[in-house]
Every structure is written in structure tokens, then in C-alpha cells.
Amino acid sequence: MRGRVIMSKKKDIVQVKNPKSGHYVKIDRDEGKIIGHKKSEGPYKGVPIARKKSGDKKK
Amino acid sequence: MIYYHPSDGDVYSTSIKYRPQTCFLMTKIGQPIPLVVQEIRSVIMPILTEYSMRLIDADSITSGKDFLFKIWQLIISVPVGIAIIYEGISQQTIANIFYELGFMQAYGKEIIVIKAGDIAIPSDFIRTEYITYDDAFIRHFRDFMNSLDEQADHYVLLADELENNPLISIDYLKRAYLLTGNKEYQDRARLIHKSCDFKGRAKNSVESLMIRF
Numbered sequence: 001m002r003g004r005v006i007m008s009k010k011k012d013i014v015q016v017k018n019p020k021s022g023h024y025v026k027i028d029r030d031e032g033k034i035i036g037h038k039k040s041e042g043p044y045k046g047v048p049i050a051r052k053k054s055g056d057k058k059k
Numbered sequence: 060m061i062y063y064h065p066s067d068g069d070v071y072s073t074s075i076k077y078r079p080q081t082c083f084l085m086t087k088i089g090q091p092i093p094l095v096v097q098e099i100r101s102v103i104m105p106i107l108t109e110y111s112m113r114l115i116d117a118d119s120i121t122s123g124k125d126f127l128f129k130i131w132q133l134i135i136s137v138p139v140g141i142a143i144i145y146e147g148i149s150q151q152t153i154a155n156i157f158y159e160l161g162f163m164q165a166y167g168k169e170i171i172v173i174k175a176g177d178i179a180i181p182s183d184f185i186r187t188e189y190i191t192y193d194d195a196f197i198r199h200f201r202d203f204m205n206s207l208d209e210q211a212d213h214y215v216l217l218a219d220e221l222e223n224n225p226l227i228s229i230d231y232l233k234r235a236y237l238l239t240g241n242k243e244y245q246d247r248a249r250l251i252h253k254s255c256d257f258k259g260r261a262k263n264s265v266e267s268l269m270i271r272f
Contacts, residue, residue: 014220016217016220017213018213019206019209019210019213027220029221029222029223030223031223031224032223032225032227033221033224033227050219051216052212
């Protein structure tokens with residue numbers, strides 16, 4: 001008999017670069033919160049970088 | 060955001076009259092105004108105009124209410140604070156300036172310190188951006204002004220990504236609106252508010268006050 005597989009929902013996590021610090025921050029979109037600030041340079045590995053939606057225009 | 064009245068510490072549940080694209084100037088404003096302050100003001104004014112920004116200071120509005128409350132209302136209404144400190148500035152003036160800068164930083168405003176002559180920045184502000192009034196001043200001040208657009212874009216991006224946390228999302232949109240004056244961000248904040256189940260809340264509830272910008 002096969003063991004039961006527990007399916008866990010994949011978390012919706014993205015990262016964005018903070019222009020002030022120059023460091024990336026990780027965001028949990030499901031929870032709606034910032035979950036980490038990268039201390040070193042460059043983005044987190046394996047975490048998609050969120051981009052501004054096209055269509056956002058200046059006044 | 061929940062605001063607390065500066066004199067009694069109670070929650071301030073009245074609409075704020077916001078001033079988008081406005082910088083609040085913190086420096087000596089009473090007579091005699093040092094020459095260097097007059098000079099810096101005259102240099103930054105045309106640059107601010109170029110970026111569609113207005114400059115106000117504590118003397119820009121008259122009110123019968125107490126002075127601290129007036130300053131507080133001005134500070135929370137604007138997106139940017141500019142402080143000018145200079146060699147020979149009095150202890151009293153510099154204490155007021157750094158008190159107001161701390162206020163602004165805590166309320167999520169963009170701040171810049173302009174430093175003229177030999178004057179030290181207090182250690183608590185060591186990470187605060189400052190520029191020296193020297194030959195490269197105009198270039199550095201323009202860099203700061205350019206960074207505001209990028210900052211506004213960042214706030215809009217965060218508002219998008221944090222939509223499951225509506226009040227934070229709305230607050231980021233407000234900050235982007237104050238920096239740019241883009242009315243689209245007001246509309247977007249109202250949409251987020253509408254999509255939440257806030258029916259029956261008081262007119263001056265935190266969530267209702269937050270979309271009044």
C-alpha cells in the first residue's frame with residue numbers, strides 16, 4: 001500500500017529591490033507581509049523578482 | 060496609519076489635509092536668517108519647481124492652535140522633508156530640526172539633510188542621507204530628487220505585492236500619491252478599500268481615514 005502523500009500548497013513568494021538600501025526584500029504575497037531582508041548584495045536565489053505592472057503611468 | 064496627537068497622545072481621528080508634491084523645510088526661519096540658509100533656499104527653489112515640488116515651512120500656514128500641533132499637521136501632510144543645518148546653528152534650532160526629522164522618518168517620509176560648513180550629524184542620524192553644501196551640491200540634490208520617483212515606483216510595487224494586507228497596501232499607495240500627485244493611486248486605494256468588508260465601520264475608523272488622501 002502506498003504511503004499517503006501530504007500535499008502542501010506552494011507559497012507565493014516574490015522579492016523586490018529596495019531602492020534606498022539597494023538590498024532585496026522577500027515578500028509572502030499570501031500573507032501580505034515582508035518576510036526577509038537580504039543582508040548581502042544581489043537577489044535571493046530561486047525567488048522570482050516582482051516587477052512593476054505595465055500600465056502604471058505617471059500623472 | 061494611526062496618528063497620535065502630539066500634545067495629549069490620544070488617537071487623532073480627524074481627516075488630514077494632505078499636500079502632495081510638497082517638501083517641508085526645517086531650518087532657522089525666524090530673523091535674522093543666516094546668509095547661507097538664504098543662499099541654499101534660492102538654489103533649491105528652481106530645482107524643486109522643475110520637479111513640480113512646492114516648498115513650505117512652519118511659517119507657511121497661520122493657525123491659532125499651538126505651534127507644535129501646526130508643525131505636526133504640516134509634517135504628516137507632506138511626502139518630503141528637507142533640513143538645512145549650518146556651522147554656528149543654535150542648539151535650540153538644531154534640537155528642533157532633529158526632533159522634526161525623527162518625526163518625519165517615523166511617519167515614512169523621505170528626508171534629506173543639507174549640511175553647510177563644519178557641523179556634526181548626531182549619531183542616531185548617521186544612516187540618514189545628507190549632502191554637503193559645496194561645489195557638487197546641485198548634482199547631489201538633483202540625485203535626491205531623481206530618487207523620489209524611483210521610491211514612488213517602489214511603493215506602488217509593494218502596494219501591489221501586499222494587496223492581501225489591504226491597509227498596508229493603501230498606505231504605500233498614499234505615499235506614492237504624495238510623492239507624485241498621481242490620482243490613479245487614490246483610485247486604486249479606494250478600490251482596495253471597496254473590495255474589503257469594511258461595511259458598517261465608523262466614518263472616522265482607521266480604515267476609512269486611510270483612503271482620504
